[in-house]
Amino acid sequence: MASMAEPHVREKLVTAALDLLAHGGPDAVQARKVAAEVGASTMAVYTHFGNMGRLVDAIAAEGFRRLGARLDAVARTDDPMADLTNLGLAYRAHAQDNPDLYRVMFGVTSIGGHRPTPNDPTTAPDDPDDVALGTFGALTDAVEAVIAAGLIRPVAPARMSAQLWSALHGFVLLEIAGFHGTDGVERVLAPMMMNLLAGAGYRAGP
């Protein structure tokens, strides 16, 4: 019965874990269930990940990859300010579409007592922080484009994007938690981004 194993068991485990997370919430992500989902025994999780913590790392890393893909899909037009706004909306949309995943990505909603291991240099391929910083880079690039277009003063792009990221992150988490009703985007998120940029000299167009 135990042949030389499907070649992609590890990927299938991650996918199954993501499905369980999306449909059953964090409590549904259990070693036994994840393994059963791919038709394997519990040991499969430990063979491929060592422990649940590493599986959570892989889940988080995959979440950041999907977020990155979603941000990359935002078109870069000749209106860098609209691009930046759309980047923020895409960021929020990813979180809204995958609330539990988003929370796992940032160590919110631990799974079985495990959060992604923060900044562990030994966990090479799936360190979520590295991928997170990639996301941060996308925001920084967009800010640079806005500066290059002369729409805001030449502030340090990384400082502005750190502010934007913090604000986005906080908004998204509070929205998931239900603190921002149904019109949070129009009432809070959009004006918040505009206001932050106003501090760098942006004045809304005619």
Next chain:
Amino acid sequence: MASMAEPHVREKLVTAALDLLAHGGPDAVQARKVAAEVGASTMAVYTHFGNMGRLVDAIAAEGFRRLGARLDAVARTDDPMADLTNLGLAYRAHAQDNPDLYRVMFGVTSIGGHRPTPNDPTTAPDDPDDVALGTFGALTDAVEAVIAAGLIRPVAPARMSAQLWSALHGFVLLEIAGFHGTDGVERVLAPMMMNLLAGAGYRAGP
């Protein structure tokens, strides 16, 4: 040995849980340990709270009360803009001094698989959301004072405070997670608040 019970067992359990959380992290907050800390048996937790979830609710509510007290302690001077800034710094200081507590307050870092129950109308005395909205009110009041002083345009105070709260929350969580180095306050938090207010017409300095 089992007399008519100390009158404040419930409060002592909450205090013990907060101590365990502060010193041993979320994993140390266990029914057995909390009960042992006050010299009672495990059942004390279930007699007074029913389950761990309710204890976590009480922890979160106490955290919001302490945050509220800290915000109330911020002086109201004749410089409402400085007051608002100090409110943000006090908010961040509370989170920085009690990182695990702050995370529990907002459903980050579940304890034994339990997060505070969100918006449950049945949990009367310890609904964390209600106390959280009180915190939100303090921010709103400070914004109103800034408007009354004519330092920013008369925007809707609740909209501005929702933005400030989102930004504060996001900054604080990312700072706790280590994404904002050591000078996050000067490099991100302070300019972020200033920038948000700039969107409402605030112009720094004389």
Next chain:
DNA sequence: ATTCTGGCATAACTCGGTTATACCTATCGA
């Protein structure tokens, strides 16, 4: 004085992460 009630202790139950052990297949070396 008897009965009822609420808080508590002991100990057992259950779930879920983890580990020990053995097997099976593919590959490698002689």
Next chain:
DNA sequence: TCGATAGGTATAACCGAGTTATGCCAGAAT
């Protein structure tokens, strides 16, 4: 070709922590 080795797997047991069952005891009610 054949035995040794290694990696992946299944079975089953181990263990910690939330929870529950049961019974005891002290004070209040009648």
